[in-house]
Amino acid sequence: MSDQASPRGRAGDHPFDPGTGNLGPLDDAADTIDPVVLEIVRGTLASIEKEVEDAIGRTSRSPMIRDAHDYRAGIHDRHLRKLTGRSYSALVQPIVRDFPVEEMVPGDVFFHNDVYGSEGGIGHLPDLCITVPVFADPDPDDGDASLPVLAFVQAFGHHDDIGGAVPGSMPSDATSVFVEGLIVPPIKLWDAGVPNRAALTIMTRNSRMPDSLAGDLQAEASACLMGARRVAELFARYGTDVVEAAFDEIVATCARTYRREILSRIPDGSWTWEDYAEHDGVDEPRLHAQRITLTKTSDDTLPDGGGRLTIDFAGTSPQARGPINHVGDRADGNFLKKWLAPILRNLAETPERMAELDVNEGVVEFIDMRFPEPGTLLTPNFPAPTNARTFVILRLLGVLAGVLAKAVDGEMPADQETIRYTGVYGTRADGSSYLMREVLGGGSGGRPYADGEDTIHVVPDSRNLPTEFTESRFPFRVERLGLAIDSGGPGLHRGGLGYDKHVRMLVDASFMSIADRSILSCWGVRGGRAGRPFRVTIDPGGPDEREVDALADDAPVKAGELIRIQTTGGGGWGDPLERDPAAVARDVWWEKVSVDGAHDDYGVVFTDDLADVDVADLHDAPAVDHDGTAARRQAMRDERGEPSFFDRGPGFARLHPDGATQADVDTPADPTSGSGLAAVRRGLVGCDRRARRSGDPTHDGLTMLISTMQVQEAQHALMADLDGLADADLAAPSRCEGWTRGHVLSHVARNADALVNLCRWALTGDPTPMYPSQESRNADIAAGAERGIDEIVADLEATNERLLDAMGEVEGAVAVDPSVAARDLRLGDLETGRVVPARDLPWLRLQEVQVHHLDLDLGLRPQDWMPAWVAAGLPRVWRRMAGRLDDPPRLVVRGPTGDDVIDPAGSGATIVGTAPDLLVWLLGRSDADQRARLSVEGGGDLPALPAY
Numbered sequence: 044m045s046d047q048a049s050p051r052g053r054a055g056d057h058p059f060d061p062g063t064g065n066l067g068p069l070d071d072a073a074d075t076i077d078p079v080v081l082e083i084v085r086g087t088l089a090s091i092e093k094e095v096e097d098a099i100g101r102t103s104r105s106p107m108i109r110d111a112h113d114y115r116a117g118i119h120d121r122h123l124r125k126l127t128g129r130s131y132s133a134l135v136q137p138i139v140r141d142f143p144v145e146e147m148v149p150g151d152v153f154f155h156n157d158v159y160g161s162e163g164g165i166g167h168l169p170d171l172c173i174t175v176p177v178f179a180d181p182d183p184d185d186g187d188a189s190l191p192v193l194a195f196v197q198a199f200g201h202h203d204d205i206g207g208a209v210p211g212s213m214p215s216d217a218t219s220v221f222v223e224g225l226i227v228p229p230i231k232l233w234d235a236g237v238p239n240r241a242a243l244t245i246m247t248r249n250s251r252m253p254d255s256l257a258g259d260l261q262a263e264a265s266a267c268l269m270g271a272r273r274v275a276e277l278f279a280r281y282g283t284d285v286v287e288a289a290f291d292e293i294v295a296t297c298a299r300t301y302r303r304e305i306l307s308r309i310p311d312g313s314w315t316w317e318d319y320a321e322h323d324g325v326d327e328p329r330l331h332a333q334r335i336t337l338t339k340t341s342d343d344t345l346p347d348g349g350g351r352l353t354i355d356f357a358g359t360s361p362q363a364r365g366p367i368n369h370v371g372d373r374a375d376g377n378f379l380k381k382w383l384a385p386i387l388r389n390l391a392e393t394p395e396r397m398a399e400l401d402v403n404e405g406v407v408e409f410i411d412m413r414f415p416e417p418g419t420l421l422t423p424n425f426p427a428p429t430n431a432r433t434f435v436i437l438r439l440l441g442v443l444a445g446v447l448a449k450a451v452d453g454e455m456p457a458d459q460e461t462i463r464y465t466g467v468y469g470t471r472a473d474g475s476s477y478l479m480r481e482v483l484g485g486g487s488g489g490r491p492y493a494d495g496e497d498t499i500h501v502v503p504d505s506r507n508l509p510t511e512f513t514e515s516r517f518p519f520r521v522e523r524l525g526l527a528i529d530s531g532g533p534g535l536h537r538g539g540l541g542y543d544k545h546v547r548m549l550v551d552a553s554f555m556s557i558a559d560r561s562i563l564s565c566w567g568v569r570g571g572r573a574g575r576p577f578r579v580t581i582d583p584g585g586p587d588e589r590e591v592d593a594l595a596d597d598a599p600v601k602a603g604e605l606i607r608i609q610t611t612g613g614g615g616w617g618d619p620l621e622r623d624p625a626a627v628a629r630d631v632w633w634e635k636v637s638v639d640g641a642h643d644d645y646g647v648v649f650t651d652d653l654a655d656v657d658v659a660d661l662h663d664a665p666a667v668d669h670d671g672t673a674a675r676r677q678a679m680r681d682e683r684g685e686p687s688f689f690d691r692g693p694g695f696a697r698l699h700p701d702g703a704t705q706a707d708v709d710t711p712a713d714p715t716s717g718s719g720l721a722a723v724r725r726g727l728v729g730c731d732r733r734a735r736r737s738g739d740p741t742h743d744g745l746t747m748l749i750s751t752m753q754v755q756e757a758q759h760a761l762m763a764d765l766d767g768l769a770d771a772d773l774a775a776p777s778r779c780e781g782w783t784r785g786h787v788l789s790h791v792a793r794n795a796d797a798l799v800n801l802c803r804w805a806l807t808g809d810p811t812p813m814y815p816s817q818e819s820r821n822a823d824i825a826a827g828a829e830r831g832i833d834e835i836v837a838d839l840e841a842t843n844e845r846l847l848d849a850m851g852e853v854e855g856a857v858a859v860d861p862s863v864a865a866r867d868l869r870l871g872d873l874e875t876g877r878v879v880p881a882r883d884l885p886w887l888r889l890q891e892v893q894v895h896h897l898d899l900d901l902g903l904r905p906q907d908w909m910p911a912w913v914a915a916g917l918p919r920v921w922r923r924m925a926g927r928l929d930d931p932p933r934l935v936v937r938g939p940t941g942d943d944v945i946d947p948a949g950s951g952a953t954i955v956g957t958a959p960d961l962l963v964w965l966l967g968r969s970d971a972d973q974r975a976r977l978s979v980e981g982g983g984d985l986p987a988l989p990a991y
Contacts, residue, residue: 076288080281084289091273092116092127095198098266104258105203110512111482112505114200116266118274120290121192128297128401131381133172133199134164136374141229144192147176150236152264155229156205158220159425163373165199167366167430168224169212171260172199173232175267177274179283193278193287196270198263202256203478206249210468210478213557215324215594217366217428224430225249233264252478297405301387304400306339306350306409308390309450313338316446316708317358318458320420320434321562321698323365324594328562330698331367331420333438334358334708337446354383354443355413359420365594366428369435371421376412382436384410386443389455394492431594433462434559437501444488445566445689449711453569453688457488457538457614460565461501463558463577463593465608467600471518472550479517480555481508483608486531486539489571489616495539497526497635498610507542518549527575527609529637532564532690533644534571534615535622540635541575541610548604553597554581560611561593564692571615572644573692580607618686619645620676624667632664646676 095116103109117132119125123139125132137160138153153174158165165172177194207224208214217223225246232239243260247253278286317334336355354376362368371379384406391397414422420435441458448455466480484500484507500506510521523545532538556579564573579591582604591598600606627647630636638654641647648671658665688711696704 076285076292080285081289081292084277084281084286085293087277088118088127088274088293089129091196091270091277092118092129094273095196095266095270096130098269099198099200099262102258102262102265103255104262105252105255106508106512106516107203107480107482108200108259108262110506110508113482114198114263116196116198116270118270119195119197120287121194123195124290124294124404124407125381126194126290126293126403128403131385131402132164132197133170134162134374134378135174135195135197136162136377137164137229138174138195142231144176147192148235149176149178149190150233150268151176151231152233152268153229154232154242154260155227157226157228158370158429160228161370161373163371163376163378166369166432166436167213168205168207168220168226169201169203169430170199171202171205171263173197173260173263173267175264175271177271177278180275180279193283194271194274196267196274198267200259200263201482202259203480204251204256205246206251209555209596210251211464211466211480211555213366213430213464213555214428215366215431215557215596217430218325218364220426220428223366223428232260251476294403294405294408297401297403298408299405300400301384301406302350302409304392304396305387305390306352309339309350309352309447311339311341312450314446314449315358316442316449317706318438318442318445318566319563319695319698320363320367320438320559321694322559322594323363323367323434324431325363325365328698330360331363331434332358332360333420333435333442335439335442335446337443337450339450351409351411353411353413356419356421357413357415359415362418362420362423362427366430367432367434368420368423368427368429369432370423370429371436372414372417376414377407379412379436379439380407380410383439383443386440386447389444389490390447390451394490431557431559433557437462438559440501441566445568448568448689453616453711454491455568456490456495457532457534457568457571457616458565458574459485459487459495459499459501459539459613460560460577460611461485461487461499463556463560463610465554465556465558465579467517467519467546467548467552467554467606469518469550469552477517479508479513481513483507483542483544483610485541485577485611486565486574486613488565488574488613489532489534489536489538489567491536491569491616494537495531495613495616497531497540498542499539507544518552520547520549521545522547522605526635527612528634529640529644530575530609530612531635532567532572532574532612532615533619533622533640534567535569535617535619536571536615537619537622537630537636538565538567538571538574538613538615541577541612542608544608546606546608548600548602548606550602552600554579554591554595554600554606555597556591556593556595558593562694562698564694565611565614566692567614567690568616569688570618570621570686570690572619572690574612574614575609576692576694577611578607578609580609581605583607614690620679624669624672625664628664628667631658632661634658642675646672646679648672648675 096114099114099116100109100112103114107113115130115132116127117125117130118127119132119135121144123135137155137157140162142153154172155161155174156165156168156171158167161172174195174197176192177196178190179193204210205212205224208217208222212224214222220226227242227246230239230242232242243257246260247257250256281289313336315334315336317332319333320331322328323331334356336353336357338353338355340351340353342351356371381402381404384402387406388397388400388402391400416422417424423429437460441460444455444458461484462482463485464480465483466478468476468478470476482500482505484498484505486497487495487499489495498507507524510524514520521544523543525543526540527543528540530538530541530543558577558579561577564576567573577593579593579595580588581591581598581600582588585604587601587604622645624645624647627636627641627645628649631638631641631649631653636645638649638658641649648668650666650668653665687705687709689705689709691705691709695706696702699706
C-alpha cells in the first residue's frame, strides 16, 4: 500500500529531499545588486504572474476557471523557491523529483494532479497543475544544444470534472481516493512543444465535461509557455548572474521583513489551540480536531533578531473515513508554510502595511513544522480520500489565527470561513446535460481596528458567478443575491456578513454542496461572539420546506422550487456591549443587523417601536434611546458576566461529548504561555498597536493598557517573577520605540489600584483582584479599620524592598526633555528624550506622607526613593483619593530648600498639581540629583485604607 502512495513517499525518503533541496543561496545579495535593477526584476515577476493569470482567465472555458477565477499562478527559481507573492501556487518539487532537470528541453509542459505524489502542493484531484521550465535564449554561435533550466512557471486551478463517482469529482461520502476521479502522476503533457495526445484523450474521456477540460488545459499550458518566454527575456536583458542575485535578495528580503516587522511582535513562549471540522460525510458529525502548538524563540546570532516559529500539529485527530483529509506532511510542510504565512500579516503595523507584505519562499526560512505520525487528518495514509480537504486546510488558517490571538492578547482577527462549493446539475428540457458549481464566499472576522469584510473569497481574485452568465447558460433564475442579515458575529467590531442567495429551478435538478461550518460557527475573540453557520433550505416557507446537509451530492429539487443558500458570517471581535450604539443603528438601517439583533445581541434600544416598520423605508438610521440602551446593556452584563476570550457558538456544545461550551485550550492564560514578563509585553504591544491603528495621537499603548485595566492580569503574573524585572526579558517591544524596562516599571507603579492588587498577589498568593469593584473596596476599608497600620506596613515591607531594588537596577531609562515635560508622558515625548542611566535621574524621597495612604496606594514606604516619573503620577492618585474625603488634605510639593511650592489651582481643599506640573518643576532644575519631598498639610482625619 505505501509503495503506491507516492513515487517518493514521505519527506526524507528520497535522494532528492524537497524539504531541504529547495533552499538556494541566501547571501547578502543586496550588497552587490543595483537596487533599481532589483525593483525592476521584482516588478517584472509580478507583472508576468498577473499576465499568466489574465491569459488563463481570457482563454479558458469552464465557469470555475473562467468566471469564478478559482486558479492561480506562480514563478519559481531553479532552486524551486517561490518568488512571487501576489498569489499562492503549487510546488515544482514533484516535477524535478521525477524528471531530471538536465533532460528538460524548451517546449516541455508537465502535468500532475496526484495528491499523494504532489509533495503537498495539490489538495484534491480536481486541482490540475501545469509546470513549464524556463530556459535561456540559445546562442546561435554556441554548438552546445543543451540549455540550463533557469526557473519555472506554474499554474493550477480547480476544474469542473476529472471523473469519479459524482459530477464534479467531489463525492461527499468517498472512502477512497480511487472514487474521486482520475489520478495522474507527473507526466509530460507536451514534449518539446508536441502535445501528448494520448494523455489528453485519456483525461478528457474520464471527464463529464471533456470540452471544457481540454480547453482549460490548453489555456493553462499556453499561458505558462508565454510566461516562460517573459521570464527568459528578463534573463536575456540583465544576465543570469544579476537576475539570480535579484532572486536571492527577493527571498531574503521577505525573510528579513517578517522577522523584523512580524515575529518581533510575538513574545517568546509557547501556546496551544485547536479548532474542528464537524463532519466527514461518512460518520456522524463529531469534532475532528486540528491542533497547533506554536512556539516562538529568538536567537541573537541569527539575522534580524533570529525569530523562529515552530508549528507542531501534535494532537490532531486521526484521519477521517470520509474525504476531509489533507496530505500536508510532504516536503517538510513546504506548501503549508506558504499557505499559513499570510495569517502572520495581521500583526503588521497598519492595515496598509499588511496589504504590502507578500509571501514568497522567504517565509520557509523561519518556520519549522512538526507533524504527527502517519494516520492523522494532516498525515493521511494512501488511499484516504481528500476531495473535501478544505475543511482541514482552511481550518488551519483559523487555528493559527487563534493560537496567535492567545500569544498577542487577542490582537488578531476573529475567525472566517470563506469558501464552500455549491451547485446544481441535471438535464435540460432539450435533453442536454449541465453542471453548474460555484465557490461562494462568506464574511471575514472582526478585527481589532475594524469590522470584518462581507462576502469575501479566500482564493485570490475569485468571485461568485455572474447572474447574467448563469441564467443564460443554466435552467434556473437567481431571484436574490444579497447579504445574510445578522450572520456576522456580534462584537465591538462586528464580523462580516455572508451571502444570502436564492435560486429557483426551472427544471428538476440535483443540488450538491461541499461545505463546513453548518453546525460549528466562526469563532469570536476577545469577547466577540461567533457568527452564524452555513445553511441551505429548499422550498423555504413552502409545503415541502427542508434543510439540506452541508455535505450533499444529489439532493433532489423539483422544478419551481427555491434553493436558499446562506453562507457563514465571520466572528466578532470585542464585547458587543461596547459597540457604539450609533454604529448599531447604522447597521440596522443598512440591513446588516435586524432590530431584534440590535436588541438581543448589542443591547441597543431605539426611541421608536420598529417592530412593524420596514427598515428599507427609513430615511436615516433609527434614533437610539441612550438611557434605555444603558439600562438594557447593564442588565445583559449582569446576566452574562464576563465575556469569554473565545466564543465558539452553540454548535460546539452540541458536538462536544460533555456538552461543554468551551475547549480546554480556550483560556487565554495558557500554562505554557511564558513568564509574567512576557505577559506584560504582550499587553503593551497589543494596546500600542490598537492605539496606533486608531489614529489617536493622544493615546499610547501604555495609557490604553492602564485605562482598560488589561494590565492587571499581566501584573499578577509579573509579581510571580519580580526578581526578573531588571532582566533583559523585559526589554520593550521593538514597535515601542524609545521604551525601556524603566518605562514598563514606572507605568506599573503609576497605576495605584493595580499595584495594590499586585502586592496582594505577592503576599497571599491569591490572584483575585483586591479591588475588583467599588463594593469590595468599601468592604476592605471597613476590614482595614480593624487592622493596625503597622501590621500592614510590615506585610508590605519585603515586597517594597524587592520592587525598589528591581527599579533601582534598571539601566537605560529615558529622561524627558524639559521642553516637552509640560505634556503628559506619552510615546512621542519619550522618543524625544535623552537616554541616561536610571541612577542619574531626579528622584523623590517620601518623608512626611502619612503612611496609610501611600503604602496602599503605591506600595511604597516613607524614606524610600522613587524615580521622578513615578512620582509624577502621585497627584492623580491623590485626586482620586481626596475626592472621597469630607475634609481632604492638601498635597504640596516642595523642593530641597522648602520654598518651591506647586499649587496651580490655588485650592487648599482639593488636590493641586498634575503630572506635567510636577515634571516641569522637577526637570526645570539644573541639578540632575535634585531631591524633593511630599508633605501633607491640613485636613481632617483620614481613613485607615483608601476608598478607591
